[in-house]
Amino acid sequence: MSGLGAALHAGEADTLSAPQSGSASTDFTGDALLPEFCAKPTLILGCGNTLFGDDGFGCELVDYIEREYSVPEDVCLLDVGTGVRKLLFTLCISPARPQRILVLDALDVGRVAGEIMEIDPAEIPHVKLDDFSMHQIPTSNLLRELGTHCDVEVRVLACQNGPLPGEVRPGLSAEVRAALPAAAEWVAREYFTTDGQGEEGLSTQ
Amino acid sequence: MAKTLVIQPVTRIEGHAKITIKLDDAGEVDTARVNVIELRGFERFCIGRPVEDMPRITPRICGVCPWSHHLAAAKATDAVFGVTPPPAGRKLRELCNSIAYMEEHILHFYFLAGADFLLGPDADYSVRNVIGILQAAPEVATRVVKVRHMCAKMLEILAGKAIHPQAAVPGGFSKPLAAEERDRLRPMADEALELAKFTMAFAKESIFPKYLDVVKTLGVITTGFLGTVADDGALDLYDGKLRMMAPDGSYEDFPYDRYTDFIAEHVEPWSYLKFPYAKKWGAFSMDPDKPGGIYRTNTLARINVCDYIPTPLAQAELLEFRKAFGRPAQLTLLYHWARLIELLFNAENAVRLLADTEITSTETRVKVTPRATRGVGCVEAPRGTLIHDYTTDADGMLTNVNLIVGTTHNNAPINMSVTQAAKSLIHNGKYDQGMLNTVEMSIRAYDPCLSCATHGLNGKLAVRLDIVDSEGNLLDTLAN
Numbered sequence: 001m002s003g004l005g006a007a008l009h010a011g012e013a014d015t016l017s018a019p020q021s022g023s024a025s026t027d028f029t030g031d032a033l034l035p036e037f038c039a040k041p042t043l044i045l046g047c048g049n050t051l052f053g054d055d056g057f058g059c060e061l062v063d064y065i066e067r068e069y070s071v072p073e074d075v076c077l078l079d080v081g082t083g084v085r086k087l088l089f090t091l092c093i094s095p096a097r098p099q100r101i102l103v104l105d106a107l108d109v110g111r112v113a114g115e116i117m118e119i120d121p122a123e124i125p126h127v128k129l130d131d132f133s134m135h136q137i138p139t140s141n142l143l144r145e146l147g148t149h150c151d152v153e154v155r156v157l158a159c160q161n162g163p164l165p166g167e168v169r170p171g172l173s174a175e176v177r178a179a180l181p182a183a184a185e186w187v188a189r190e191y192f193t194t195d196g197q198g199e200e201g202l203s204t205q
Numbered sequence: 206m207a208k209t210l211v212i213q214p215v216t217r218i219e220g221h222a223k224i225t226i227k228l229d230d231a232g233e234v235d236t237a238r239v240n241v242i243e244l245r246g247f248e249r250f251c252i253g254r255p256v257e258d259m260p261r262i263t264p265r266i267c268g269v270c271p272w273s274h275h276l277a278a279a280k281a282t283d284a285v286f287g288v289t290p291p292p293a294g295r296k297l298r299e300l301c302n303s304i305a306y307m308e309e310h311i312l313h314f315y316f317l318a319g320a321d322f323l324l325g326p327d328a329d330y331s332v333r334n335v336i337g338i339l340q341a342a343p344e345v346a347t348r349v350v351k352v353r354h355m356c357a358k359m360l361e362i363l364a365g366k367a368i369h370p371q372a373a374v375p376g377g378f379s380k381p382l383a384a385e386e387r388d389r390l391r392p393m394a395d396e397a398l399e400l401a402k403f404t405m406a407f408a409k410e411s412i413f414p415k416y417l418d419v420v421k422t423l424g425v426i427t428t429g430f431l432g433t434v435a436d437d438g439a440l441d442l443y444d445g446k447l448r449m450m451a452p453d454g455s456y457e458d459f460p461y462d463r464y465t466d467f468i469a470e471h472v473e474p475w476s477y478l479k480f481p482y483a484k485k486w487g488a489f490s491m492d493p494d495k496p497g498g499i500y501r502t503n504t505l506a507r508i509n510v511c512d513y514i515p516t517p518l519a520q521a522e523l524l525e526f527r528k529a530f531g532r533p534a535q536l537t538l539l540y541h542w543a544r545l546i547e548l549l550f551n552a553e554n555a556v557r558l559l560a561d562t563e564i565t566s567t568e569t570r571v572k573v574t575p576r577a578t579r580g581v582g583c584v585e586a587p588r589g590t591l592i593h594d595y596t597t598d599a600d601g602m603l604t605n606v607n608l609i610v611g612t613t614h615n616n617a618p619i620n621m622s623v624t625q626a627a628k629s630l631i632h633n634g635k636y637d638q639g640m641l642n643t644v645e646m647s648i649r650a651y652d653p654c655l656s657c658a659t660h661g662l663n664g665k666l667a668v669r670l671d672i673v674d675s676e677g678n679l680l681d682t683l684a685n
Binding site: 033034035036037038049050051078079080081082083084085086087089090093094095096165166167168169170 | 246247249250264265266267268269271308312316346347349350351353354355357358361367368369393
């Protein structure tokens with residue numbers, strides 16, 4: 001171990017001392033400075049790449065919900081594409097964050113294509129649990145960190161994808177497209193009303 | 206027995222890659238190759254589409270740097286339609302670019318490179334995560350998150366959709382900036398500038414001195430550089446001419462739509478990704494002792510090729526940097542230092558643009574008419590020079606598309622830096638986890654974006670070290 005890492009691990013420094021520069025305050029002055037995804041109590045994120053077939057399920061579901069439902073004021077519904085990690089990362093270190101986060105995504109767990117299921121973030125395979133990057137691996141880690149360290153309710157609604165194309169080919173398969181109405185209904189029941197608790201029609205992973 | 210080490214993927218960089226280190230019979234490094242995965246089929250997918258769709262489609266390529274693709278596409282469509290955006294349209298695009306840069310550079314310095322620098326390259330994996338960094342530097346994290354909030358908020362105000370931007374359109378910018386919106390943006394830009402100043406001072410005082418020995422040795426190669434400068438040679442990340450600088454500091458400038466006259470693409474059988482090289486510098490070679498045609502892009506390249514930086518604080522930093530490391534500076538880990546100079550420039554640039562009365566003009570776009578032609582758009586993306594090259598028919602439908610992204614320019618240098626790093630660290634066949642992380646550091650300096658194809662929520666790829674003999678037989682596997 002070398003450098004600052006060694007100092008930290010030897011207990012020589014609890015925090016990094018920082019030179020003072022300018023007069024910037026570190027106070028958060030309320031919602032005016034917060035992006036919408038930090039400011040509203042409920043955050044729903046559609047994830048995936050619409051250029052690669054069923055990988056775009058989460059984004060397409062957000063689009064479907066926006067067309068077919070009235071999204072409540074206290075809900076931030078975002079198509080974040082492949083940029084979710086930057087946003088989750090900011091949420092992890094942010095003192096202002098939603099109370100509930102729902103991630104909408106495609107997942108390959110060997111089910112029938114189009115099957116909708118709720119995934120417990122804690123049960124997502126622990127691959128490289130303690131490392132992170134902004135792109136390939138970290139979503140599951142960041143979700144766990146939000147849940148375990150940040151006291152945020154994190155849920156994942158996933159759809160079993162069909163075979164993903166090796167080259168750019170937008171558009172959901174018929175099976176996954178057919179799952180959109182039921183998935184949207186579940187989201188609306190769970191997040192758009194105050195009394196919705198049902199999970200009818202869903203399997204759990 | 207000869208061995209091959211495989212590290213897959215490199216962690217904490219955008220996308221994923223596999224490093225293969227081949228050892229000779231004496232246990233010394235024979236070759237090191239970084240094999241990256243490329244976005245395939247995109248150009249073909251675009252053929253036949255209306256060219257004006259490109260600024261909306263291309264941000265979908267990558268959620269990490271959507272603004273760069275968005276702006277390069279908008280500029281290429283300007284060229285196809287033969288129009289020049291009004292001053293306010295150009296300035297709003299440039300402002301968004303600077304804000305997106307700040308987001309990216311802050312993220313990279315504090316959290317992608319941060320685990321290396323704040324925690325040390327051989328820190329235990331149990332602390333190499335977001336929470337570990339927060340615990341190591343809570344005061345710094347608080348400042349960082351506030352500015353990340355504000356960068357996202359500023360892009361929301363300017364463009365509506367910040368993640369998949371649609372505000373830049375052929376001929377300009379779709380949404381004029383109201384005076385009251387500008388007034389809301391100004392204090393945020395001021396705050397971002399304070400963080401940029403703080404970060405530069407913090408790094409020079411608390412981070413870089415501890416790692417100067419590593420900076421001077423790790424992944425060091427000698428190459429040329431490519432970047433964008435304004436007509437007078439000033440650093441410009443949004444528009445200008447391309448400057449190809451040779452390792453001896455001599456350079457040639459050319460308009461970016463003539464890039465094919467200056468850049469050729471080499472192909473290696475073991476990589477999908479091509480290896481661009483400078484046509485005029487002789488045959489392509491990645492031999493670190495005798496490189497041929499090799500140039501680099503990204504932060505260090507831009508800091509090297511510019512004659513000066515047109516904002517005072519960043520210019521002062523540039524002078525100090527050049528006094529210490531010369532021009533062109535070659536040390537690979539100086540990418541991090543150069544990144545902070547750019548962070549400062551972008552923060553100053555955002556403040557400057559918001560003080561410009563012209564930016565609130567309601568004339569932000571001009572009308573466009575389809576025609577059969579070729580148009581090239583180019584911006585400096587955080588990860589390097591980004592070129593979009595479109596050809597259309599008389600109806601404005603695309604008949605040809607070519608993209609060269611920043612990381613592709615750096616493909617050969619990344620391979621050379623990894624080879625150099627591996628050779629300096631692996632002897633007699635001996636290696637350990639800390640050494641492997643250090644090899645990865647030489648890649649992370651380039652901040653590569655290694656494709657944004659599909660993704661996996663369950664993260665099926667792990668960091669894995671395979672040790673195989675020269676026949677390909679697996680001898681050992683190590684995993685994080």
